[in-house]
Amino acid sequence: MGAQGGCKNLKMTANKAKKHSYPHYYLWICVFWGVIALGIIVLYVSTLKIEYVWRWYRVPQYFLYKASIEIRSDIDGDVKSIKSEGGQIIVKIEGPSGSETYKVKGKGDVRVSEGDHVFTGDVIATYQKWKPGILLYGLYTTLKVSIIGIIFGIIIGLVAGLARISENPAFKWWSIIYIEIIRGSPLLVQIFIWYFVLGTLINTILAREGLQQLPPLYYGIASLAFFAGAYVAEIVRAGIQSIHRGQMEAARSLGMSYAQAMRYVILPQAFRRILPPLAGQFISLIKDSSLLGIIAIRELTKATREVVTTSLQPFELWFVCALLYLILTFGLSMLMQYLERRMIVS
Amino acid sequence: MIRVEHVSKTFYVPQEVKALDDVSCEIDKGEVVVIIGPSGSGKSTLLRCLNRLEFADSGHIYIDGIDVLSPRTDINKLRAEVGMVFQSFNLFPHKTVLENITLAQLVVRKRKKEEAVEKAMFLLEKVGIPEKADAYPDQLSGGQQQRVAIARALAMDPKIMLFDEPTSALDPEMIGEVLDVMKTLAREGMTMVVVTHEMGFAREVADRVIFMDHGKIVEEGTPEHFFTNPIHERTKLFLSQIL
Numbered sequence: 001m002g003a004q005g006g007c008k009n010l011k012m013t014a015n016k017a018k019k020h021s022y023p024h025y026y027l028w029i030c031v032f033w034g035v036i037a038l039g040i041i042v043l044y045v046s047t048l049k050i051e052y053v054w055r056w057y058r059v060p061q062y063f064l065y066k067a068s069i070e071i072r073s074d075i076d077g078d079v080k081s082i083k084s085e086g087g088q089i090i091v092k093i094e095g096p097s098g099s100e101t102y103k104v105k106g107k108g109d110v111r112v113s114e115g116d117h118v119f120t121g122d123v124i125a126t127y128q129k130w131k132p133g134i135l136l137y138g139l140y141t142t143l144k145v146s147i148i149g150i151i152f153g154i155i156i157g158l159v160a161g162l163a164r165i166s167e168n169p170a171f172k173w174w175s176i177i178y179i180e181i182i183r184g185s186p187l188l189v190q191i192f193i194w195y196f197v198l199g200t201l202i203n204t205i206l207a208r209e210g211l212q213q214l215p216p217l218y219y220g221i222a223s224l225a226f227f228a229g230a231y232v233a234e235i236v237r238a239g240i241q242s243i244h245r246g247q248m249e250a251a252r253s254l255g256m257s258y259a260q261a262m263r264y265v266i267l268p269q270a271f272r273r274i275l276p277p278l279a280g281q282f283i284s285l286i287k288d289s290s291l292l293g294i295i296a297i298r299e300l301t302k303a304t305r306e307v308v309t310t311s312l313q314p315f316e317l318w319f320v321c322a323l324l325y326l327i328l329t330f331g332l333s334m335l336m337q338y339l340e341r342r343m344i345v346s
Numbered sequence: 347m348i349r350v351e352h353v354s355k356t357f358y359v360p361q362e363v364k365a366l367d368d369v370s371c372e373i374d375k376g377e378v379v380v381i382i383g384p385s386g387s388g389k390s391t392l393l394r395c396l397n398r399l400e401f402a403d404s405g406h407i408y409i410d411g412i413d414v415l416s417p418r419t420d421i422n423k424l425r426a427e428v429g430m431v432f433q434s435f436n437l438f439p440h441k442t443v444l445e446n447i448t449l450a451q452l453v454v455r456k457r458k459k460e461e462a463v464e465k466a467m468f469l470l471e472k473v474g475i476p477e478k479a480d481a482y483p484d485q486l487s488g489g490q491q492q493r494v495a496i497a498r499a500l501a502m503d504p505k506i507m508l509f510d511e512p513t514s515a516l517d518p519e520m521i522g523e524v525l526d527v528m529k530t531l532a533r534e535g536m537t538m539v540v541v542t543h544e545m546g547f548a549r550e551v552a553d554r555v556i557f558m559d560h561g562k563i564v565e566e567g568t569p570e571h572f573f574t575n576p577i578h579e580r581t582k583l584f585l586s587q588i589l
Contacts, residue, residue: 249399250436250495254450254502255426264449268440 052315059316062133062307071102071125079116079124091124138303139324145221145299146286146328152225153285154278157232162262164237175233182230187223187288194223195295220292228285235281239274240266272343279336283329290325300324347506347537348373348396353405354561355391365391366402367561378538380548380569383558384584389541392558393508396539397428410505426454429499433511435491437483437498443470444479447498455502462501469497473527489520496527507531509540545589549573557581 022028047054077095084090089104091112104110108127112118132140163175182190195216203213243266251261293302304321308314355366365388373379381389394400396407398414398421407414412424438446447466451457457465470476473493475486483491492512499507509528513521525547532538532551542548548555548569555572557565557580565572565581573589576582 244434244436246432246434246436247438250430250432250438251450252422253397253399253425253428253430254498255422255424255454256450257422260453264453265438269438272440 047315054316055313056316058311058313059320062135062311062317064130064136065133066128067131068126069129070123071104071127073100073102073118073120073122073124075100076119077117079112079114079118082110082112082114089125093118093124134298134303134307135300135320135324138298138300139328141217141298141303142286142289142300142325143328145217145224145289145292145297146282148221149224149228149285149289150282152221153228153232153282156225156229157236160229160233161236161240164233165240179230179233182227183234187227188291188294190227191220191223191291191295194219194226216295216297220289220295220297224285224289224292227288228281231281231284232278235274235277236270238277239270242273243269272340275336275340275343279333282336283332286328286332287325347375347377347410348539349406349408350392350396351406351408353392353395353402353407355388355395355400355402364561366395368405369558369561369563370405371556371563371566373537373539375537376535377553378532378536378540378551379554379556380552381539381541381556381558382543382545382548382584383564387558388561389556389558390510391561393510393539393541396506396508397425397430399430422454426450426502427505429502429504429507431492431495431499431507431509431512433514435483435488435495435515437491437495439483442480442482443475443486443494446483446494447501450498451501465501466497469500470494472500472530473497474523487520488516489523492516492520492524493527496524496531500531506537506539509538509542511541511543513542513544543588545573557584559584 073093075093075095075097077093077099080092080094080099082089082091087105089108089110091102091104091110093100093102102124104125104127108125110125111123112125118124160175160178163171164179166172166175199214199216199219206213240262247265247269248261251265252258256264289299290301292299293305296302298306300321304317308317311317350369350371353366353369354364357363357365363386367388369388369392381392383389391400395402396409396414402415405415409424409428413419414421414424437443438449441449444463444466447469448459448462451462451465452459455462467476467479470479473496475490475493478486478490478494483494486494496507496512512528513524516524521544525544528538528540528547529551540547540552550569552569554566555569556563557572557576557578559580565576565578572581573585576585
C-alpha cells in the first residue's frame, strides 16, 4: 500500500513534468476553454434565433415555494377573542356546541375580528409557508428509489453471484438463467413486465384477499433491484474468481468450512476489488431510475416533464434535471472513492 | 498414522495425466518423510490428497484410522488436525500476521480471543518474528511470510504437518530460516510429510525418503540408503542430475 501511494505520486509528478513540456501547453488550455465557450455561445444564439426566452427565475419555485395556507373553522360560533402571544396569534371561537382555539403562526393574516359570527368552513386566517416543489419531491423519490434499489441489488447480486459459482447444479443454473434473462432484455420491457404483468397479478390477488394493493413504487424498485442484481452478480463472480485459489485452499486446509472461508477470507478481499465496477453499476442504476416515470412513479425525470408542461420553459428545466442527476451520480462516485481509499489504508 | 492404499488420481485438464498411479505407503507417528522426485511426478498431488484438497479417484487413505475419502467424514474436522504449508505461502493479505494466525483458531477451534492471541504470540516467538505481529503479509520477506504460514498451521495444534515445496518460492538466502523452523519441529517429534527439493534437509532430518516418478513410488528408504546406494536406475539418474 505504501508502494502504491508512492507509485501514484510518481505518476502525478511525471504528468506534471509532461504537461509543461508539451508544445504550446497554454495555447491548448485556451483552445480547450475556447471551444467550450463557443459551444455555449452557439447554443445561446440559436435559442435567440428561435425566439426562446430564457427565464431562469422561474426555476427556483419548483424546488421551494411559498404556499398560502388557509385555516378554516370547524364549528359554528362567535369569535371570542384574538390575542397575540409569543409570535403567534390565537383565535378563540365559542359556539353552542363547544369552543375551538386556532393558532396562526408568524405573519399570519387574520380574516375575522372579535365578535364576528363564523360558520363551519369559513376562513379564519391565512398564512404563508415554504413548501418543497415538484422537482425537490422528484429528486427525493429518485434518491429513495436508487438507495433502496442499490441495497436490494447488492443482496440479490451477492446471492446470485455465489450461486453462480456454486457447484450445486440447481443454484448454478437458476443463477445463469436469471442473469442471462435480465442482461439480455431491455430494462424498459422489464419495468413493463414488473408493473403490468406481475403487478396486475399480485395486486389482483391482494385485492381478492381483501388486502391493500402495492403502489407502483414497489414494482419500480423491484425492477431496478433485480436488474442491477444481475450485473452485480457477474461483478461478484468475477471478483471472487479473481482471488487466487490458494486463498481458498489455505482457508480450507485450516479446517474452515466453505462458508467460513468465503466470509472471512475470500469475500473481504473480493469486495475491495469489486468496489470500482460496483460504483459504475450503481451510477447506472441512478440514471436508469429515470425510466420509472412510465409506470407513474414521479421521480426526477417525470417531475421535470410535468413541470415543463406547466412552465413552458423546457430548456432551463431539462438542463437543471441533468445537473441534478449529475450531482447524485457525482456524489455517489465520491462516496465510493472515499470507501475505496479507506479500505486500502486499513 | 497415515495409511495410503492403492490411490490413483488422473487429471483431465489441461491434458490427461495420471498423476498418481496405484500409490501405497504408510507413515508412522513422529516420522519425518521427505518426498522427492522430478516435477510432474505426482508428489504434490499425493500430499494434497492426504487432506483431500485433491480428491483421489480410487483407493483409500486413512489418517488416524479415519477414512479421508469417505463422504461421511467431517473433512473440516480432519483438516484442522492436519496442518499444511504451501509453496506460495497463501497468507491472507487483508489480515495482519496476528490475525492470520488467530483467524482459524477463533472460527474453527472456537477459542477465546485472548487464548488465540497468546497462542499466536507464542508461535511467532517460536518462528522468530514476534515483532511482525501487527504487520501485513506484503510487508514481510518471503522467508518471514513462510514462517508465519507455518505458525498459522501450527496454531491449530495439528497432529500432522504437510509441507508442499515450502522453500521453492524463496530467495536462496531465506531458505535457511524456514528450514531451521522445520528442523525444530522435526526434533520436537511432529509427524511431517515434506515435498521438497532441498536434499540437504532430506539427508539431515528425514527418517525416510520417498522417490516418485510418473505417479508411482519408485524407491523408498532411509536417507543414508537413498543417497549413498540407491537401487533403481531412475533414482540414480535423478540424484546425479540434482546433486
